[in-house]
Amino acid sequence: xxxxxxxxxxxxxxxxxxxxxxxxxxxxxxxxxxxxxxxxxxxxxxxxxxxxxxxxxxxxxxxxxxxxxxxxxxxxxxxxxxxxxxxxxxxxxxxxxxxxxxxxxxxxxxxxxxxxxxxxxxxxxxxxxxxxxxxxxxxxxxxxxxxxxxxxxxxxxxxxxxxxxxxxxxxxxxxxxxxxxxxxxxxxx
Numbered sequence: 001x002x003x004x005x006x007x008x009x010x011x012x013x014x015x016x017x018x019x020x021x022x023x024x025x026x027x028x029x030x031x032x033x034x035x036x037x038x039x040x041x042x043x044x045x046x047x048x049x050x051x052x053x054x055x056x057x058x059x060x061x062x063x064x065x066x067x068x069x070x071x072x073x074x075x076x077x078x079x080x081x082x083x084x085x086x087x088x089x090x091x092x093x094x095x096x097x098x099x100x101x102x103x104x105x106x107x108x109x110x111x112x113x114x115x116x117x118x119x120x121x122x123x124x125x126x127x128x129x130x131x132x133x134x135x136x137x138x139x140x141x142x143x144x145x146x147x148x149x150x151x152x153x154x155x156x157x158x159x160x161x162x163x164x165x166x167x168x169x170x171x172x173x174x175x176x177x178x179x180x181x182x183x184x185x186x187x188x189x
Contacts, residue, residue, distance in 0.1 A: 014118065016126050019063030019074055022054045027071040028063070028113075035113040053078065053110060062131050064114070064123045073114040075127040079137055080106045090143065090178050093164035102163055102180045107135040109142035112151075122188075124154055129185050139182050143167065146177040155179050159186040 021028060028050065029043045038046065053059055053076070061076035080087060082103050094100040109131070114124045132140050144151050146165050160179035167176045 013067050014064050014072060014121075014123060015067070016062060016064050016123075016130060019061040019071075019076070021059075021061040021074070021076055022051055024063065024071060024074075025050050025054075028074045028111075031071060031074060031115050032111065032113040034116055035119075050076075050111075056081075056084075058135075060131055060134065062127050064118070064127060072118045073112075073123045073127060075109065075112040075124075075131050077107055077109045077111075077131060077140075077142075079135070080104070080108045080141060086110075086143070089169055090164065090167055093167045094178060097164045099163040099180070102139065102141050102178075105137055106139050106141045106180065107132060107137040107183070109140060112142075120150070124151075125158070125188065128154075128158065129187070132183050132185055135183070137183065139180055140185070141178060141180045143169075143176045143178050146175045152177070152179075155181075157186065157188075 025047055029047055032038060032046070033043055056078050059076065059078040061074060063071050064073035065071050080103055082091065086108065087103050091100055091103060094102060109128060112124055112128055142155065142160065144155060159181040161181065162177050163180045164178045167178055169176060
């Protein structure tokens with residue numbers, strides 16, 4: 001098992017380590033499709049987005065794999081850039097709550113997904129703490145569907161707080177919340 005700073009998953013057969021996201025993009029999107037409910041068309045659009053993100057300076061990715069090398073979870077992110085699409089969408093909402101300064105000096109968790117059969121085992125917590133432990137930025141931001149969910153509970157447990165709610169992304173049927181946390185993230189007790 002590769003030793004990476006962060007919390008430890010409660011699944012001994014799952015190993016967390018660096019992920020060559022462009023090389024394993026289709027596996028990552030298959031996990032995301034199961035965890036998030038994506039159609040084939042949405043997966044194809046996201047494939048291009050993920051490959052483009054992989055070329056950005058500071059983009060990092062970690063994966064959780066079984067002993068057989070099967071990808072069961074992944075996280076990736078990058079230093080926030082106000083010129084990126086996500087920032088241009090969330091900035092007016094953050095400005096409305098007086099929190100748009102979070103767009104500077106933050107590491108964005110772009111995607112974090114765990115295969116449904118591997119959820120609730122600490123894998124998501126391990127991935128997000130490990131990736132944020134390795135960055136220079138003093139804080140992290142992310143967006144999540146604006147409902148009470150296991151993901152939102154995890155983010156709150158890690159120290160993320162709502163910066164803006166009811167954020168509407170183009171073509172997204174449900175509103176999102178933008179959350180931020182100082183780094184390092186809070187650890188499990």
